[in-house]
Amino acid sequence: MGTLRVLLEKEITQIRRNPILPRIFVAMPIALMLVIPWITTMDVNDVKVAIVDNDCSSVSQRITSHVKGSTYFSFRGNATDYQSAQSALESGEIDVIILIPNGFERNLSSQQPKPIDLTANAVNATKGSLGMQYVMQTTIKAIGEIQQEKGLNPTSSDVIAIKYFYNETLNYQHYMIPALMIIVLLLICCFIPALNIVSEKESGTIEQINVTPVSRLSFTLAKLIPFWIIGIIVLSIAMLLAWLVYGLTPTGSLGAIYLGAALFVVTMSGFGVAVANISDTMQQAIFVMFFFVMIFMLMSGLLTPLTSMPQWAQDVTYLFPPRYFVKIMRAVYLKGATIAEIKMEYICLACAAVVFNTLATLTYKKQS
Amino acid sequence: MNEPIIHVENLCKKFDDFTAVNQISFDVSRGEIFGFLGANGAGKTTAMRMLCGLSFPTSGMGTVAGFNIRTEGEKIKSHIGYMSQRFSLYDDLTVFENMKLYAGIYGLSRQQTLQSIDEKLEQLQFASEKNTLVGALPLGWKQKVAFSVATLHRPEIVFLDEPTGGVDPITRRQFWELIYNAAANGTTIFVTTHYMDEAEYCSRVSIMVDGKIEALDSPKKLKEQFSVQSMDEVFRTLARRAKRTE
Numbered sequence: 001m002g003t004l005r006v007l008l009e010k011e012i013t014q015i016r017r018n019p020i021l022p023r024i025f026v027a028m029p030i031a032l033m034l035v036i037p038w039i040t041t042m043d044v045n046d047v048k049v050a051i052v053d054n055d056c057s058s059v060s061q062r063i064t065s066h067v068k069g070s071t072y073f074s075f076r077g078n079a080t081d082y083q084s085a086q087s088a089l090e091s092g093e094i095d096v097i098i099l100i101p102n103g104f105e106r107n108l109s110s111q112q113p114k115p116i117d118l119t120a121n122a123v124n125a126t127k128g129s130l131g132m133q134y135v136m137q138t139t140i141k142a143i144g145e146i147q148q149e150k151g152l153n154p155t156s157s158d159v160i161a162i163k164y165f166y167n168e169t170l171n172y173q174h175y176m177i178p179a180l181m182i183i184v185l186l187l188i189c190c191f192i193p194a195l196n197i198v199s200e201k202e203s204g205t206i207e208q209i210n211v212t213p214v215s216r217l218s219f220t221l222a223k224l225i226p227f228w229i230i231g232i233i234v235l236s237i238a239m240l241l242a243w244l245v246y247g248l249t250p251t252g253s254l255g256a257i258y259l260g261a262a263l264f265v266v267t268m269s270g271f272g273v274a275v276a277n278i279s280d281t282m283q284q285a286i287f288v289m290f291f292f293v294m295i296f297m298l299m300s301g302l303l304t305p306l307t308s309m310p311q312w313a314q315d316v317t318y319l320f321p322p323r324y325f326v327k328i329m330r331a332v333y334l335k336g337a338t339i340a341e342i343k344m345e346y347i348c349l350a351c352a353a354v355v356f357n358t359l360a361t362l363t364y365k366k367q368s
Numbered sequence: 369m370n371e372p373i374i375h376v377e378n379l380c381k382k383f384d385d386f387t388a389v390n391q392i393s394f395d396v397s398r399g400e401i402f403g404f405l406g407a408n409g410a411g412k413t414t415a416m417r418m419l420c421g422l423s424f425p426t427s428g429m430g431t432v433a434g435f436n437i438r439t440e441g442e443k444i445k446s447h448i449g450y451m452s453q454r455f456s457l458y459d460d461l462t463v464f465e466n467m468k469l470y471a472g473i474y475g476l477s478r479q480q481t482l483q484s485i486d487e488k489l490e491q492l493q494f495a496s497e498k499n500t501l502v503g504a505l506p507l508g509w510k511q512k513v514a515f516s517v518a519t520l521h522r523p524e525i526v527f528l529d530e531p532t533g534g535v536d537p538i539t540r541r542q543f544w545e546l547i548y549n550a551a552a553n554g555t556t557i558f559v560t561t562h563y564m565d566e567a568e569y570c571s572r573v574s575i576m577v578d579g580k581i582e583a584l585d586s587p588k589k590l591k592e593q594f595s596v597q598s599m600d601e602v603f604r605t606l607a608r609r610a611k612r613t614e
Contacts, residue, residue, distance in 0.1 A: 006472025010461065017460050208456040211420050212473045213446040367421055367441045 003214055007222030015226060025188070029234050032180050033241040037173040047131035048094040049073045050085045057105035063098065063142040072134045089121050095128070096120045096135050108147065174248055178329035179302045181238045182264075182322065186296065189231045189265040191289060193223045194272030198285045210366045217361055224269045231265040232258065251336030259339065260328040263349040267321045270356030277363035296322045321352035371434075373398045373525055373556050374419065379428035381414050388414040390579035391428065396572075398524075401547065401557040403567045403587075406576030407607045412560045413453060415576070416527055419558070420450050433524050446474065449518035449526035449555075453533065455510050459503030463494065463513055466502055467520060474521035488516040491549070508539030515546055525556040532563060544569055564600040573599070575606050582606050 015021055049067050053060045068075045076094050079085035085097045099117035107113045118135055122128030200206040209219060239257075242248045250257055272289065279285035297303065299313065300322035306314055317323045324345040331337035331345075339346060372395035381389040389411040396402045406412045417423040419432050421441025430437045433447040457466045464485065471481035489495045492512055502510060511531055518526050528547075532540045544566065551557050559570070567573050567587060574584040583590055583606060587599050594602045 002475065003473055006469055010458070010465070010469050013465060014458070014460055203459075204452065204454040204456040205458055207422070207452055207454075208450070209473075210422055211445060211448070211450040211452075212470070213442055213475075214473050368423055 004218045004222060007214070007218055008225060011222050011226050021192070025230055025234055026237070028187070029184050029238040030241065032184055033177070033238050034245065036180055037176050037246065045072055047073050047096055047127065047134060048076050049096050049098065049135060050076045050079045050088060050094045052079045052082050052085050052097060052099045054102040055100045055104040059105040059108065059143060059146050060100045062146055063100065063139055066138050066142040067098070067135075070134070070138055072131075073138075086119070089119065092121070094121075096131050098135060098139065105146075108143070109150070173246055174334065175330075177242045177246060177248055178333045179326070181235055181242075182302060182325060182329060183297065184234055184238055185231050185261065185265055186268055186293060186322065188234055189227050189269040190272040190293060192272075193227045193269050194276035194285060194289060195282065197223060197273060197276040198279055198282050201280060202282060216364045216366060220273055220360060220364060223273065224266075227269060228262070228265050232261060235261050248333075250333045252332035252338060256332045256337070256339045257329070260325055260332070260346065260349065263346065263353055264321070264325040267349060267353040267356050270353065270360040271321075273360035274356060274363050277360065277365070296320055299323075301326045318348075321349060321356070324349040324352070372396055374402075374430070374432050374558070376419070376430040377428055379415065379418060379430055380426045381411075381418060381423065382426045387579055389418070392576070392579075392581045393428075394574055394581060394584055396525075396556060396558060398556055399551065399554055400571045401551050401559065401569065403570030403573035404558060404560045404576070405562075405567055405573055405603060406560070407610055408562075409612065410576040410610070411579040412576055413529055416529055416558070416560065419444075420448060420527055421445050447524050449521070449523040451511075451514050451518040451526070451528045451531055453529040455507070455514060457502050457510070457514055457517060460501060462499045462501055463489075463505075464498045466513065467517055470517045471520050476521060484520055484522075488520060491546070492516060508535045508543075511535055512539070512543060512546065515543065519550055519555065522553075523555065525558060526550065528557065528559040530560050530562065532561065532566065540566070564598065564603055567599040567603070575603060577606055577610050578612050582609070
């Protein structure tokens with residue numbers, strides 16, 4: 001234990017003396033938390049709508065006024081014909097066209113009403129599909145009101161009722177913030193201790209350590225413990241910022257978050273050290289690490305939902321430890337899940353921690 | 369005490385089809401200053417790394433301080449000191465911090481640590497530079513500090529791989545005084561060098577050519593054997609036989 005203490009002292013002194021690292025630990029969470037949530041928004045709130053009104057009836061006027069009144073749309077006027085509206089759609093001036101056919105109101109009460117045509121520009125798939133849904137809801141609501149006033153059975157005004165759970169405001173920032181915290185932890189705990197080890201290889205100082213009776217475990221632990229602590233501190237800064245700037249506080253318990261975070265940093269730093277142990281140069285280590293971190297970010301439900309992946313890809317994600325932490329963070333932060341409710345995620349993460357750290361200790365060779 | 373502190377038999381190290389060290393055998397007795405000479409690429413560092421438990425032998429056997437180099441590498445490590453070709457202390461730690469780190473690693477108590485650091489600093493007349501970052505020292509001083517670190521825990525044997533490479537003649541002289549001092553206290557010295565004047569200081573010298581030991585004796589006897597005036601000439605005669613290049 002005495003060895004571990006002197007090694008820890010050495011690592012901490014070196015981190016403190018490093019001209020850049022301590023500043024990055026403070027600057028990184030601040031920069032990520034303050035900037036990224038504003039620019040990676042997927043909220044749809046400016047759908048540009050044009051209406052081609054071939055009916056000129058009270059129904060079409062009602063639809064128009066509803067579109068004008070909605071905060072989701074910006075009404076770009078009535079087009080004289082579908083042709084001109086379509087060319088505006090192609091040039092990107094408008095996103096959705098509502099085409100109300102001639103005689104729409106007259107046929108409303110008949111058995112076979114003429115359909116309204118909706119056309120959306122789906123180059124931006126999210127905006128296209130979400131915008132289309134909003135337009136549909138708005139149109140149906142307008143028609144429903146008219147039908148009610150005329151004493152007809154409303155077709156579907158209340159038939160479609162959409163309710164969003166857990167992130168009720170559909171605030172994309174709230175969805176992104178736990179993800180950003182995970183990215184910060186991933187960068188600090190995966191990259192930095194690993195690069196630290198490779199730099200000792202490059203400068204030759206590790207050879208002097210290898211020729212001493214120091215145990216592989218003490219040496220590795222001394223490399224990792226400071227970054228575990230730094231990771232948890234940085235996470236706390238990020239959570240504080242989420243509360244101060246975005247008013248987002250964890251719905252679940254802090255204990256559940258910190259337990260998950262602790263397991264996660266231990267797992268990922270073990271992975272980083274294993275990569276460092278098999279790399280001889282900084283280039284090699286960074287390249288291999290980056291490859292895996294990219295896969296982790298794209299395939300763990302961090303940025304896109306897991307359920308939208310093909311089944312085989314979903315199966316593969318069980319191999320990636322960040323998957324479990326992403327689930328834990330979102331479940332605890334946004335849904336208020338307790339540890340007992342998502343205990344499988346904690347167990348899987350703990351197993352991953354054991355596997356990666358065993359790998360890290362085994363790949364460290366003092367004698368080759 | 370009569371048992372050799374290093375005993376090596378038919379030691380080999382192969383990297384793929386390249387034989388870096390080819391069947392070397394020798395003994396080193398306690399208290400000796402053993403010079404391990406050879407041209408660049410002759411296999412000195414590779415052989416030394418095997419003795420220090422940094423590298424596994426491909427074949428052959430050996431013991432250092434009574435421990436098998438193949439199976440008891442970690443036990444060897446607590447009985448030896450090692451100073452590599454490349455300066456390998458931490459540039460961003462001070463002289464004192466580097467010494468304290470290694471004292472701690474070798475398991476010295478707090479009191480022993482402080483005491484032996486004081487002794488070393490005194491010996492080097494370096495107390496004023498105690499809190500200087502090692503990276504800021506000139507090379508000659510760095511090497512002296514590295515030597516002190518390698519002998520801080522009073523090892524039975526210390527391995528020095530070209531400790532005076534690139535060091536000026538005055539500092540070289542001072543460095544050898546440190547070596548003599550350690551030897552006088554009973555530490556066995558195993559040293560590689562390219563300076564033939566340094567070879568003359570050794571009790572016995574081996575000369576490696578192309579992975580094999582071609583000569584092994586005291587400098588005096590080697591000179592007689594080759595009927596020459598200096599170690600320099602002995603070395604040249606042998607090194608000229610080398611076939612492989614760096």
